[in-house]
Amino acid sequence: MNTFVKVSQFAGKTFAIWVLVFAAFAFFLPAQFTWIAPYISILLGVIMFGMGMTISGEDFKEVGRHPIKVIIGVLAQFIVMPSLAFALAKGLRLEPEIAIGVILVGCCPGGTASNVMTFLAKGNTALSVAITSVSTLLAPILTPALIYLLASEWLEVSASAMFMSVVQVVLLPIILGLIVQRFFKKQVQKSVDILPLISVIAIVLIVAAVVSNSKEKIVESGLLIFGIVILHNGLGYLLGYLAGKLFKMPYEDRKAMAIEVGMQNSGLGAALAAAHFSPLAAVPSAIFSFWHNISGPLLATYWARKADRKADRKAA
Template sequence: MQGLVKVSQFFGKTFAIWVLVVAALAFFLPGQFLWIGPYISILLGVIMFGMGMTLTVKDFGEVFRQPKSVLIGVASQFIVMPLLAYALAKGFNLPAEIAIGVILVGSCPGGTASNVMTFLAKGNTALSVAVTSVSTLLAPILTPAIIYVLAREWLEVSAASMFTSIMKIVILPMILGLIVQFFLKEQAKKSVDIMPLVSVIAIVMIVAAVVAGSKDKIIESGLLIFAVVILHNGLGYLFGFLIAKLFKLDYSSQKAISIEVGMQNSGLGAALAAAHFSPIAAVPSAIFSFWHNISGPLLATYWARREKK
């Protein structure tokens, strides 16, 4: 078991490399990965089940211990990133399907990777976990509503069907994870150590499926999507930090809010895009998944070194 834990930690630390390698393989050998497409929602469900197994009552208790900070983090998550996505879609005059994809990933809650990055950055990790948990629980309502308001000028959006999808692939697996943790505490603790490996495999497979199914569109507009994703992610970090500073949160909380806002649950974005729109709409989420796992560690390393000084 200890050997498996070490393998899990290794894959967690080298996540971005595996995403890049598998994305390249899927691009050049798409036929080998197209079979994954129908399983994207199941793979995301596995990730959310793992998230449920790691959550504790203490994590939700932070909502009451730091209500102002959690409110600022959640509000920033669902206001800053969607509006940035909309502005980038309009500013770059993106094609409809790509615009939808950018707004989709911007409307998703934070991902669990943000908690790890906040810890590495010596930020307020308890706040980060609380914001991720609350934003994930609010996602069935807020994500479809935001997408409906911002994206309907490009394509028809069904908020009701998105609500159902998010309940099935996010909330239900997360609740099941919480139930397993409650009734099988010891087994759950042992399993948590290998969840990074499971999450890496699942996300890498999702990215592979998206890239394989969208090869032609990526060739056509890949650089544009990449530029938009980098801007979206970077501006998310910046605005998250500035908003936390504006509301006079402490420095460790500023770092937590910055990372929470900048890093998204891109797996959810890809799953919703594939289920409700088209494979190309999932490409921004796939690229975001790769990129924020490069930018996040870089930002966390900078802040950690600054803390030491």
């Protein structure tokens, strides 16, 4: 088991590299990866099941302790990123499938990676986990509603069909994970350290599936989409931080807000795109998955070093 734990920790730390490597394989050898596409929703369900196994009652106690902060975080999550996505799609006059893809990413809740980045940045990790948990549980309602509201002018959107998809790939797996945790607590505690490895494998396979099925479109629009993803992600960090500052939150809370807003559950975006739209609509989610696992650690490292320097000055 120790070997698996070490491999899991290594995979978590080098996540972005594996996404890039397998995206390259999928691009140059697409026939080897196209078979994965029908299983994208199952792979995301596996990730959400793992999240359910790690959520604890303590995570939701933070909601009771600081409900206003959690509400502000959840509102920022579902207002800032969807609004930015819509503005980018309109402002840059994106073609329908790319516009839908960008909006899909924007309307997703935060991912569990944001909790890790907040911890590394020496931000308020408890607040980050609470916001992620609440936004994920609200996703079956808010994500389809926002996509319907913002994306309908480009393509026909069925909010009810997407609601069922989010329930199936997010809510039900989380509930199952919670049930397993409740009745098999000892076994779950022993296996929880290898969950990062499972999540990395699942996300890597999702990205490979998207890239292999969209190779031609990526050649045409890849640089444009990459630029949009960088802009979307960066502005999310900035506006999330400013939202915390606007409401006079402590510095550690602002860091949590920035990372929570800027990092998305891009696997959900890819799953919804594959199920309801087209392979091209899943490309922004695939690129976002790669990019935010580079930008997040960079931002976390900057904030961690800044905190260390401040601590050193106080100790001197």
